[in-house]
Amino acid sequence: MAEILVLVDHADGAVRKPALELLTLARRIGTPSAVVLGAGEAAASVAATAAEYGAATVYVADGAEFSERLVVPKVDALTQIAKEKEVAAVLVTSSGEGKEIAARVALRLGSGLLTDAVELEAGDEGPVATQSVFAASYQVKSRVSRGVPVITVKPNSAAPEAAPAAGTVEDVAVAFTGNAAKVVSRTARVSTGRPELTESAIVVSGGRGVGAAEGFGVVEKLADSLGAAVGASRAAVDAGWYPHANQVGQTGKQVSPQLYVAAGISGAIQHRAGMQTSKTIVAVNKDPEAPIFDLVDYGVVGDLFEVLPQLTEEIGAR
Ligand SMILES: Cc1cc2nc3c(=O)[nH]c(=O)nc-3n(C[C@H](O)[C@H](O)[C@H](O)COP(=O)(O)OP(=O)(O)OC[C@H]3O[C@@H](n4cnc5c(N)ncnc54)[C@H](O)[C@@H]3O)c2cc1C
Numbered sequence: 449m450a451e452i453l454v455l456v457d458h459a460d461g462a463v464r465k466p467a468l469e470l471l472t473l474a475r476r477i478g479t480p481s482a483v484v485l486g487a488g489e490a491a492a493s494v495a496a497t498a499a500e501y502g503a504a505t506v507y508v509a510d511g512a513e514f515s516e517r518l519v520v521p522k523v524d525a526l527t528q529i530a531k532e533k534e535v536a537a538v539l540v541t542s543s544g545e546g547k548e549i550a551a552r553v554a555l556r557l558g559s560g561l562l563t564d565a566v567e568l569e570a571g572d573e574g575p576v577a578t579q580s581v582f583a584a585s586y587q588v589k590s591r592v593s594r595g596v597p598v599i600t601v602k603p604n605s606a607a608p609e610a611a612p613a614a615g616t617v618e619d620v621a622v623a624f625t626g627n628a629a630k631v632v633s634r635t636a637r638v639s640t641g642r643p644e645l646t647e648s649a650i651v652v653s654g655g656r657g658v659g660a661a662e663g664f665g666v667v668e669k670l671a672d673s674l675g676a677a678v679g680a681s682r683a684a685v686d687a688g689w690y691p692h693a694n695q696v697g698q699t700g701k702q703v704s705p706q707l708y709v710a711a712g713i714s715g716a717i718q719h720r721a722g723m724q725t726s727k728t729i730v731a732v733n734k735d736p737e738a739p740i741f742d743l744v745d746y747g748v749v750g751d752l753f754e755v756l757p758q759l760t761e762e763i764g765a766r
Pocket residue numbers: 654655656657658680681682683684695696697698699700701711712713714715716717718719722732733734735738750751752753
């Protein structure tokens with residue numbers, strides 16, 4: 449079967465969930481091989497997790513370059529392995545960093561790039577990716593017509609499924625090209641304890657309807673009862689009620705969770721562009737004519753300050 453290279457994202461020694469989703473999807477189009485870069489002493493446990501999710505081979509490369517330099521060392525490693533092993537496709541998570549890595553790898557391989565896939569299937573002439581475009585108004589199927597396809601896949605596009613495989617570890621000595629931006633300092637982001645917005649299976653977002661920064665309290669309480677991430681509309685972010693890092697939409701983050709709850713959000717096209725591929729959408733809005741109700745699976749017409757606390761209480765009771 450065709451060898452599919454999967455870049456495995458990891459943090460603090462743990463494999464990130466989108467990487468497990470990639471390994472699951474890779475099995476639909478060939479035999480996954482994991483690429484584990486800069487994991488240091490955690491490499492063995494990261495490799496073991498990749499094997500549990502179907503990696504027949506795990507390519508491991510280490511070196512200070514991976515933490516000291518941005519993006520390029522990972523591009524060097526992926527390109528080298530893709531060339532040496534003559535792989536059939538390269539899969540990377542659709543994050544900011546992931547898309548930059550993927551674009552550079554595709555350029556170096558002289559092949560094509562597909563970004564933000566939400567589904568992958570095997571085709572006669574190579575893997576076929578489904579993308580959701582024009583604010584999720586259309587689904588298109590695309591295939592790279594020349595060279596090794598490099599595809600980035602949105603988090604939450606598949607449920608991770610374990611499928612234990614050999615996970616044979618191969619150490620790789622990467623020939624680094626240098627010339628990458630150097631990291632000069634690091635400041636840890638203050639953790640909210642909530643899941644990462646783009647990776648979370650559930651997102652609860654608040655809009656101008658929350659009325660003030662303090663209004664986000666009811667949104668956060670509902671999110672915490674569900675183990676969800678908190679999102680915000682641009683109107684709420686522009687008003688200074690919630691950080692820009694949490695903005696969902698065309699000029700914010702793209703999310704595609706299993707469940708998206710929009711509270712006090714009207715449903716402008718630019719907001720929809722960031723969340724319309726969510727599997728189940730719930731809206732709470734006091735205006736029955738709000739456009740958000742055109743795309744919801746469940747809609748509640750009501751005041752979010754009455755509805756959200758009741759929902760939080762009910763979830764807690766269960
Ligand atoms: C180039 C460009 C890029 C943009 N990018 C983004 C983007 O990335 N993300 C984004 O979100 N927007 C973006 N926008 C802005 C977008 O057009 C909308 O202005 C914005 O999404 C509106 O936010 P909102 O729904 O929170 O506010 P509003 O449109 O004002 O809607 C507030 C809603 O809350 C309801 N409401 C009020 N009080 C309550 C209550 N107590 N209980 C329940 N419901 C209540 C109202 O009925 C209303 O429907 C962009 C715009 C432009 C031009």
